[in-house]
Amino acid sequence: MKCDIIIAGVGGQGILSIAASIGMAALGNDLEIKQAEVHGMSQRGGAVQSNMRISSGSIASDLIPLGEADLIISVEPMESLRYLPWLSAGGWLITNTNPFINIPDYPDLEALKEQIDAVPRHVALDADAIASSLGSARVSNMVVLGAATPYIGIPYGSFKQGIRKIFSRKGEEIIAMNLAALRKGKEMAESL
Amino acid sequence: MQKLMLMGDEAVARGALDAGMSGIYAYPGTPSTEITEYVQGLDLRGEVHSEWSANEKTAMESALGMSYAGKRAMVCMKHVGLNVAADPFMNAAITGVNGGMVIAVADDPSMHSSQNEQDSRYFARFAMIPVLEPSSQQEAYDMAYGAFDLSERYLVPVMIRLTTRLAHSRSGVKRSPPKPRNELRMPGSPTQFILLPGMARKSYRRLIDVQADLEKESHESRFNAFFDAADTSVGILTGGLAYNYLAENFDDFKIPWPVLKICQYPLPVKRIRELYERCDSLIVIEEGYPLIEETLRGVLGTAKKIRGKLDGSLPRTGELNPDVLKPVLGLSPKKGMEVPSLVRDRPPALCKGCSHADVFHALNEAMESYGDGRVFSDIGCYTLGAFPPFNALDTCVDMGASITMAKGAADAGLIPSVSVIGDSTFTHSGMTGLLDAVMENSPITVIISDNRTTAMTGGQKSHAEDRLESICRGLGVSPEHIRRITPLKKYHRDNVEILKEEIAYGGLSVILAERECIQTATRRKRKEKTKP
Numbered sequence A: 001m002k003c004d005i006i007i008a009g010v011g012g013q014g015i016l017s018i019a020a021s022i023g024m025a026a027l028g029n030d031l032e033i034k035q036a037e038v039h040g041m042s043q044r045g046g047a048v049q050s051n052m053r054i055s056s057g058s059i060a061s062d063l064i065p066l067g068e069a070d071l072i073i074s075v076e077p078m079e080s081l082r083y084l085p086w087l088s089a090g091g092w093l094i095t096n097t098n099p100f101i102n103i104p105d106y107p108d109l110e111a112l113k114e115q116i117d118a119v120p121r122h123v124a125l126d127a128d129a130i131a132s133s134l135g136s137a138r139v140s141n142m143v144v145l146g147a148a149t150p151y152i153g154i155p156y157g158s159f160k161q162g163i164r165k166i167f168s169r170k171g172e173e174i175i176a177m178n179l180a181a182l183r184k185g186k187e188m189a190e191s192l
Numbered sequence B: 001m002q003k004l005m006l007m008g009d010e011a012v013a014r015g016a017l018d019a020g021m022s023g024i025y026a027y028p029g030t031p032s033t034e035i036t037e038y039v040q041g042l043d044l045r046g047e048v049h050s051e052w053s054a055n056e057k058t059a060m061e062s063a064l065g066m067s068y069a070g071k072r073a074m075v076c077m078k079h080v081g082l083n084v085a086a087d088p089f090m091n092a093a094i095t096g097v098n099g100g101m102v103i104a105v106a107d108d109p110s111m112h113s114s115q116n117e118q119d120s121r122y123f124a125r126f127a128m129i130p131v132l133e134p135s136s137q138q139e140a141y142d143m144a145y146g147a148f149d150l151s152e153r154y155l156v157p158v159m160i161r162l163t164t165r166l167a168h169s170r171s172g173v174k175r176s177p178p179k180p181r182n183e184l185r186m187p188g189s190p191t192q193f194i195l196l197p198g199m200a201r202k203s204y205r206r207l208i209d210v211q212a213d214l215e216k217e218s219h220e221s222r223f224n225a226f227f228d229a230a231d232t233s234v235g236i237l238t239g240g241l242a243y244n245y246l247a248e249n250f251d252d253f254k255i256p257w258p259v260l261k262i263c264q265y266p267l268p269v270k271r272i273r274e275l276y277e278r279c280d281s282l283i284v285i286e287e288g289y290p291l292i293e294e295t296l297r298g299v300l301g302t303a304k305k306i307r308g309k310l311d312g313s314l315p316r317t318g319e320l321n322p323d324v325l326k327p328v329l330g331l332s333p334k335k336g337m338e339v340p341s342l343v344r345d346r347p348p349a350l351c352k353g354c355s356h357a358d359v360f361h362a363l364n365e366a367m368e369s370y371g372d373g374r375v376f377s378d379i380g381c382y383t384l385g386a387f388p389p390f391n392a393l394d395t396c397v398d399m400g401a402s403i404t405m406a407k408g409a410a411d412a413g414l415i416p417s418v419s420v421i422g423d424s425t426f427t428h429s430g431m432t433g434l435l436d437a438v439m440e441n442s443p444i445t446v447i448i449s450d451n452r453t454t455a456m457t458g459g460q461k462s463h464a465e466d467r468l469e470s471i472c473r474g475l476g477v478s479p480e481h482i483r484r485i486t487p488l489k490k491y492h493r494d495n496v497e498i499l500k501e502e503i504a505y506g507g508l509s510v511i512l513a514e515r516e517c518i519q520t521a522t523r524r525k526r527k528e529k530t531k532p
Helices: A015-027 A077-082 A109-117 A127-134 A137-151 A156-166 A172-191 B008-018 B033-041 B056-068 B079-084 B086-095 B120-127 B137-154 B197-209 B211-220 B242-248 B269-278 B291-297 B355-370 B381-386 B401-411 B423-440 B468-475 B489-504 B518-530
Strands: A002-010 A032-036 A047-055 A069-074 A087-096 A122-125 B004-007 B021-026 B072-078 B101-107 B158-163 B169-173 B225-227 B235-239 B259-262 B282-285 B375-377 B417-422 B444-450 B482-485 B509-514
Touching: A002 A015, A002 A077, A015 A032, A015 A047, A015 A137, A015 A156, A015 B004, A047 A077, A069 A077, A069 A137, A077 A087, A077 A109, A087 A137, A109 A122, A122 A137, A122 A172, A127 A137, A127 A172, A137 A156, A137 A172, A156 A172, B004 B008, B004 B137, B008 B021, B008 B033, B008 B072, B008 B101, B008 B137, B008 B158, B008 B169, B021 B033, B021 B056, B033 B072, B056 B072, B056 B079, B056 B086, B056 B101, B072 B079, B079 B086, B079 B101, B079 B120, B086 B120, B086 B197, B101 B120, B101 B137, B120 B158, B120 B291, B137 B158, B137 B169, B137 B211, B197 B211, B211 B269, B225 B269, B235 B242, B235 B269, B235 B291, B242 B259, B242 B282, B259 B269, B282 B291, B355 B381, B355 B417, B355 B444, B355 B489, B375 B381, B375 B401, B381 B417, B401 B417, B401 B423, B401 B444, B417 B423, B423 B444, B423 B468, B444 B489, B468 B482, B468 B509, B482 B489, B489 B509
Parallel strands: A002 A069, A069 A087, A087 A122, B021 B072, B072 B101, B101 B158, B235 B259, B235 B282, B375 B417, B417 B444, B444 B509, B482 B509
Antiparallel strands: A002 A047, A032 A047, A032 B169, B004 B169, B225 B259
16 A cells, blocks of 8 residues: 655645644554655745655655655645646545635636646535534644545544544544544545 | 654654753754754653753753763754854864763755755764764664764764754654663763863864774764665765655665665765775765765766766755656656646745734834835744835844844944844844944844744744843843834834834834734633633
8 A cells, every 4th residue: 555645735724733643544554654744934824735655565755756646635725736746647636625815916716726627636625614614614624634535545444543642632522523524524525 | 662653853852862861952943943842842851951042052062061971962953053053063072072962953955944055964074073864764763862872982972964854754763772861970081171272182183083983883884774786887875865765766666776875974985985896987866965975076086977966967956855866867757737827936924913013014114214225134933024015124144143234234334224133033142242232332223023932943932031121231231222112003103103213313222022922822822721
């Protein structure tokens, strides 16, 4: 098994929680992991990404080569497109459609949607709206992760266990909210 | 033992702790911050020292002091932090150590969060101390675990050099059995740490004499591995994690040419010679400056061809990745879809509600009548004030330079000149510069934008907290020219007036612009809310 994932978003949007949850799920399956993340200046509202590599064999590079990512998971629509050169020919793009607009020249939303639709294999969903309907806009990142779970090659139950571990110190209520978001995202992806 | 998921930084800290480290000293700096934070997170207070230092120089000296007392100490910094600590660094190589001393430096090729991409291996060579450069999180752990032994065996400080990618990438790490911490123990020679000329000459001689032993260590080191292959038309030398990018380019990581993977310095000269003699030409792949390549080429060159960064076969700047290696390996690049042209850059920006933003709005208005080019700034979140919509800053060079550069410009006749510096940067390297300005009552205005934290690196405790006014008074700034403002929209008019008054004043003034960082404030409030 091998899955190379680029997780994308804007600093502060919670991509590291997605990465940590996948990492924990992979660890539960005795898989090798390398996960590179961005710290420092870019975390202040800049474009951020994490390269996540999971494999049943050993992994050489911390960075995914161009054209070899199996998956792009993005919590922001424009950011999802920034990493297309890394997506493999058969790869999937999973993205939130709700934009994070903190730059003056943010592209037209219709044009953005067209570009996402032009990616042969993609799942696009308004994760913020779904998260809000569940009662907490803050779990939109877990909705996106939920939508990506069918494509990672790790049993869904492992993600649930992973999230329980990651958020164990934050209390049952927060764990339940994140698990609900994960499930909703998965259901949405499967119904599309 | 189950594997831990650790970042390269954390693996260094874990390895050092398991090796019996008694104290870690550092000033936060990306990408090195998480080494110290890992230790702090374990809450070993009373057993292992881990509080922040005022700057890298004080950190290095404290670590040397702990080593003097016989205990194992680590000091951590980003590459440019080593410039600040250069004096004790160079001299610690001469005094040598008592308890093991390890200097963990994280370089930042590609300047993700830095003002240059200097390569700390050159500094280590300058000081003539060994370097361990991990290629994986496991090696980062193993090297930190073994570095203190190496340090104590030859009585020299040892450098661990990381680069951003490994520092901030996680993977599984297997631990070794923890060792006990050293007991307090005086140095073997009572004059070892006295660098008066007569004694320093002996110490320097000792450092030179030990070089052959250090090279022998490199020669025998398991971290300098040789992988043979049948095709000897090319031989490859890799430094640190460059090996991973090389392996990534071949199915099952089977590299068709012999490879010498160098992760310990001084360079293993004998092994390099063996590779050179065995192969028709060489390729050198290393992260950072072309240190290995430059050494191999020398000034007279070699009979066989060497390819690398110096002949343009590999990019001279920026960090490595699997793709930039493809041309020199004769492989064609693979690529997915193009980035659509509508995708825009998204540079980092000040947070919504950031106090620095209100400082810049007021400052821009107060400076309007003087024109551009008079605001000297420093290293921190507030440096983002150089970007639109503020365009408020004209310089950013090194920690503390805002005050001294403003003073120098004023000395040259650029009056008024203004300095903008953060609270933590001020106590790191601004205080001595302010003293220079006090001595001459320089016509500059120093704005200390005090958000009560070291924000850019994630909100570490600032040494300046609640001390700024008394520090400025103590240094001799005239009390009537130390003014406090609260950078909030509702005080904008008052703030502009105060700034105008002090900028117009023909001597030294300090403005303390005080408001808590919006990030730390949010975190604090969330924590208070969840408290029972």
